[in-house]
Amino acid sequence: MHERLMKTDDTNNKTSILVVDDNSLVLKTLNLLVSSLGYQCHSASDGLKAVELLKTESYDLVLTDVMMPGMNGLELLNHITEHYPDTDVIVATGYSDQASYADVIKAGAIDYIKKPIEQIELEAKLTRALRERAMLRKLEQLSLYDSLTSLFNRRAFDTQFHQEIERATRQDYPLFLAFIDIDNFKEYNDTYGHQQGDDVLVGLGKILLECTRNSVDMCFRIGGDEFAVILSQTNADQATEIIQRILLKYVEQNYGSTSLSIGVVSCKRDPLLTHEENEKQMKNRADQAMYDAKKDGKNCVIFWI
Numbered sequence: 001m002h003e004r005l006m007k008t009d010d011t012n013n014k015t016s017i018l019v020v021d022d023n024s025l026v027l028k029t030l031n032l033l034v035s036s037l038g039y040q041c042h043s044a045s046d047g048l049k050a051v052e053l054l055k056t057e058s059y060d061l062v063l064t065d066v067m068m069p070g071m072n073g074l075e076l077l078n079h080i081t082e083h084y085p086d087t088d089v090i091v092a093t094g095y096s097d098q099a100s101y102a103d104v105i106k107a108g109a110i111d112y113i114k115k116p117i118e119q120i121e122l123e124a125k126l127t128r129a130l131r132e133r134a135m136l137r138k139l140e141q142l143s144l145y146d147s148l149t150s151l152f153n154r155r156a157f158d159t160q161f162h163q164e165i166e167r168a169t170r171q172d173y174p175l176f177l178a179f180i181d182i183d184n185f186k187e188y189n190d191t192y193g194h195q196q197g198d199d200v201l202v203g204l205g206k207i208l209l210e211c212t213r214n215s216v217d218m219c220f221r222i223g224g225d226e227f228a229v230i231l232s233q234t235n236a237d238q239a240t241e242i243i244q245r246i247l248l249k250y251v252e253q254n255y256g257s258t259s260l261s262i263g264v265v266s267c268k269r270d271p272l273l274t275h276e277e278n279e280k281q282m283k284n285r286a287d288q289a290m291y292d293a294k295k296d297g298k299n300c301v302i303f304w305i
Contacts, residue, residue, distance in 0.1 A: 015130060016040045016057070020050045020064040020076065021092070026115075030063065033119055037126065047071030051079060059087050061129060065115070066093045066104075074099060074107055081108035088133055090125060092117060146221040148198060149205030157220040157228055162279060164218070164230050165267060175232055175267040176239040177282055179290040180204075180246070182225040183259040183298040192256070200255045201225065207253070211245045228286075236305060239264060243301050251299070259299035263289025266305045 017039045021027040027043050034041040042057065044050040048070045050062065062080060066073035077089050091104040094115045101112045110129050113121060144156035152160065161177070168175040182200065189197035201221070208219040208229060218230040229246075231239045243264055250260050265285045269278050289302040296302065 014040075015061070016042065016059045017126070018042045018044060018050060018053060018057075018059045018062045020044045020047060020062060020068070020073070022046050022065065022068040026065070030117070030122075033117075033122060034063070034126070037123055039126070047073065047076035047079075050076055054080070054084055054087070059084075060133065061088045061090065061110075061126070063090045063092060063113075063126075066091060066099045074104070077104065077107050077109055088129055090129060146205075149202055149221045151205050151208065151227070152218060152220040154220070154222040157222050160218055160220075161230060161283075162275075164232055165269065165275075165279060165282075168232065168267065169269055173233045174235055174239075175230070176234065176236075176264055177267050177286045178229040178231065178239075178243055178262055178264040179283075179286040180208075180227040180229065180260055180262045181290055181294070183261055183294065184257045185225040188256050188258050200258060203253055203255065204250060204260075207246055207249045211242060211249055213242075217242070236266065236303070240301075240303060243303075247299070247301060261290055261293035261298050262301040263287065263291070263293055264301060264303045265289055 017034050019027060019030040019034060019041060020043070021030060022045055024045065027045060031041050031043050042053065042059070044053055046068045047064070050064065051071065053059075062076070064073040064076050068076075071079075073091055073093075077091060080087050080089055088110040089108065090111045090113060091099065091109045092113050092115050093099050093104075104112050110132070111125050113125055144152055144159075146153040164175060182204065185197065185200065188200065204227060205219070205221065208227065212219055212229060212231070216232055218232075220228040220230075222228050229243075231242060234242070243262055247260055247262060263286050265282060267282045270281070273281065285304060289304050293300050293302040
């Protein structure tokens with residue numbers, strides 16, 4: 001007897017799949033099949049209902065029929081591709097449908113399956129699609145980290161800063177940005193060698209993680225000896241306390257003649273500026289505050305509300 005791959009695991013239990021079909025019997029059958037494979041399964045009877053669900057729930061993958069009233073599968077695929085790029089799509093088509101494999105792949109689907117859907121083929125396609133998804137997400141995550149300090153890198157900073165501003169504005173809470181530069185780092189590096197210099201960078205990375213709040217604040221190495229911290233859902237006094245703790249902790253490590261110059265700014269959106277202009281202005285202010293700290297003698301914090 002052929003052994004079915006029906007075992008569930010933690011990965012499957014966390015994977016959320018939305019199936020979309022206007023045939024109630026097909027929809028119920030697909031729901032049972034997907035659930036039996038250990039995935040969290042949700043369903044919608046047409047494309048418009050799927051759009052409403054996508055507004056409130058996050059899905060790893062959508063399995064959609066092509067021919068549906070109101071919004072067909074290709075229209076739903078286009079909507080998902082535009083608004084939910086992290087959600088993958090498999091398109092199911094009947095033999096009489098006008099959508100070809102080339103059509104759906106070109107439109108952004110990750111795969112294509114013919115109706116009537118066979119259980120073993122569905123399982124194989126879901127397994128492959130989700131395995132590829134996991135691999136891509138892992139590679140993407142690796143591309144967002146600095147290999148030396150294990151902090152987020154510059155690419156991650158640009159993405160996360162934009163998202164944090166949007167979230168802080170939407171939920172109406174304070175947000176602060178700190179730029180940190182290691183004073184006299186080049187001289188230290190030239191004197192003691194690159195290995196010792198790397199130890200300073202790694203040490204500062206650890207200090208940032210120790211002094212900030214886990215799962216709330218975000219720490220980045222944005223290049224060379226420059227670092228950044230996004231302080232979320234905090235007030236000016238709390239932000240100052242966190243940054244002063246970073247400064248004092250670094251001094252305690254006694255990395256020779258090096259010290260820290262830190263600029264901290266409150267990220268309040270100016271309604272007269274565009275989103276891009278706001279972000280650029282906030283970064284420029286933090287950068288200028290950091291350089292003012294250097295001009296004031298280094299080893300200090302300049303805080304701009």
